[in-house]
Amino acid sequence: MADNTSTGSSGSAAKASDSSKKVGLIGLVGIVISAMIGGGIYNLPQNMAADASAGAIIIAWVVTGIGIWFIANTFRILSAARPELTNGLYTYAEKGFGKLIGFFVAYGYWICNCFALVAYSVLVMATLDYFVPDFSGGNNIPSIIGGSIITWIMYLLALQGAKSTSFLNIIGTIGKLLPVAIFIIAVATVFKFSVFMEGFWGMKGTIDLTFSWDNVMPQVQATMLVTLWLFLGIEGAVVVSGKAKSQAAVRKATTIGFLVTLALYIIVSLLPLGVYSQADVGAMADPSMAAIMLDKFGKWGEILVNAGVIVSVLSSWLVWMLMLGEMPLAASKSGIFPKAFVKENKKGSPSTALLWTTIIVQIVLVISFFIGSNAWTTMISITSVMALPCYLFCTLFLFKIAIKKEYPEGIFASRNMAVFTGAAGSLYGLWLIYAAGLNYLMVACIVYAVGLPLYIVGVRQHDPKAKLFAKTSDKVIVAVVVALGIAGLVYSIVTFGHVKL
Template sequence: MVVGTMIGGGAFNLISDMGAQAGGLAIIIGWLITGIGMIALGLSFQNLTNVRPDLDGGIYSYAQAGFGDYMGFNSAWGYWFSALLGNVAYGTLLMTAVGHFLPMFKGGSNVPSIIVASLLLWSVFLLISRGVKNATIINMIVTVAKMIPLFLFLVVMVIAFNFDTFMTGFYGMTEHGPKEFDIHDVMVQVKSTMLVTVWVFLGIEGAVIFSSRAKRRSDVGKATIIGLISVLIIYMMITILSQGIIIQNQISELSNPSMAEVMGHVVGKWGAAVINIGLIISVMGAWLGWSLLAAEVPYLAAKDDIFPAWFGKDNDNHAPVNSMLMTSLIVQLFFFTLLFTDKAYNFAFSLASSAALLPYAFSAFYQLKFSRQRSRKQMLIGSVASVYTIWLIYAAGLEYLLLTMILYFPGIFVYRHVQKLHGRSITKIDKILFGIITSLALIGIYFIIKGQISGF
């Protein structure tokens, strides 16, 4: 589940998503920061799973336990929308890959693409409705299948790697040639990679979300760490080796999926076809995995009286049918918006990454808070994870902060409704947070109307 949800479509476009604006040095630094931060976050999930086995909701229940109902609700709400938008990005990238074989789907954001993606969306809904266990078995099979083209790609990259090409773009490049070393410019490049690294690591908490369904609690933490380190090594090899194949200032010109373009550059059209087939398999698996996650979070939150009780209904197959239905309807709505942007994939994955930052941050903060008087080692891990998530919010930038607040804004009314139903009062801190989120959301809407936010 961890590997299957992390290695989705993002891995197949990682070369251009990271390398378009960053040279080899910035990419290496970016992965070092990401590796340290994500391992600390993974260890936090592992520790909290062990010391708080009663918190079966994982990613949102940590925020609730440490910082109250409203932050717990926001973590569930943000994570849910992150998963929704991840599925939108997967749908777009999937149809782009199909467009390699059938030109009518080229680009992934036209009417034929939306129709087929919608049919697949509701097919996944029907599959999950037949039971979560069946869906996870299929996810495991797909995970194994999609690793084959990835390993083939890495073998070809190792053989074809050119050290001179890699060093030419090591500090980044302009249209006219290589850049000289400039630490400020390198860090700007590093900053540009951060939302991409979050996107490709979304799913690190996959085992934690399903911890209530695990036979052995100890397996949850082990799966998280083993899956994380394995995927980190694969990602580093994909991005670093590719800069020794395609010179850095030409990477931004690669079309989606960029891995197919690079493979085709080395071995010809058959290589691009193999990668596109791998992408189609991979996205279908990741789409299934993320649909499971997207349905599970509101379902668990409803069981904990944070979301409306309607989300907590399951069917005879023990599948969260209402939660899955609402999830699919919202994804369908987002699919229709793809007609209005030519940067659908990049916009969807960036916003999905941004929406996940708050749930990640408050999980890290709770690790720090819970460990403060219990374990210096765990407190250090929590400190590193907290600093990393704060850095991610800064690196994402104001634009995505405002867009994320627009997503969080409707949650205010849902939260007030749920609190009222359960006879719980709205605290003063809640009201202050309502005001902050509302203000930032209104500023974001204003900037969209003025055309000052990219993606629209």
């Protein structure tokens, strides 16, 4: 309240001070690219070739590129159409479909990316095993201890705020792109088109298969969770848009980040297939980029890639810590997360949200010890599946405001473009849910159902007299979520046995 009664000069000074804490275009681009390009790109050749031939991979990238563009364009359009909604995913879902759906998006996005941070821990510790043996698998006891130390260091860095760490994000982005660029240039020198065309649509024994939908589409579908995982973070600039200098910078950063990242993913996944067969690439050890560099260029290439993995993952880890604090903060301000989450420190960082994020990551990190050798795959699959509803409700929100003529005039995208983008993005999201398969969908259902008490506590703290689930639609949603949670628990016990996914 004191700000409203201050003098003009002090108001201007406050505004200038606030502006100095904002993140500009370069910083936002760094956030978007760092959020998307984690350690996954270094194992991308093997991840894609394990299930798909060169032709299927090309189709997969076309499908993914178009689908993710609709999601990216959704965020671009919404940042212009509803610029007052400065916390992205949660606020879009809440404004479009009510507080309960808004809660599930905020909670789901928050928790699923806590799993992503554990995936980062597994990867970085497994890579450190190359330099300092003892971290085998990335989730043994020394790895859990090392990952825990890094987790709490990232928490302390994130407390310094988005502006204070934007320089680190830029440096980290450069550090992660340099080894990738060297890999691309080096492998291009040994690329042979004749090798690339062998088994272009797949091999059956020694027989070179021809194109058929029955052969190719299962290959394409098998890559979808991998490609979705790689693009998690496309919303990075939108999530921290409240800390951005302008919404125009948010739109530009989203576009630049998407195009740069897509180009790199396509090249990195296809180039090795002009050097090795699909079977050889698909059988390579993690990270496959390092295996290729060692085989073709010697020890220096392997060291470069492994060092790149560590820099890349640590950079993305910091970006995600910054992003994850924003979602519970916004949800608490809207009255659906407990009041404690609204607390910010002097640097403008959501200190309580960051603390609880770190605690949850720590808990899941300990749990990863019991998962065994599948820890990395399990974490990225749960992350991808739980992120799907978050993206889906954003595209549905755009579609809703466009068809209901709540869409503003005079912005860069027409209403028809908004309708088409929202509809196409929603269809892509639904297809991804189908492609994800039942196993991880069931796990996601359990995690979403477990979050309901958090909503109840949050609403009661902000308004003790508020009626929970007053709308019929809310009652239906709760019943469905609880039923799916129970079904998921039963399914997981029966299917996975001792929680081994």
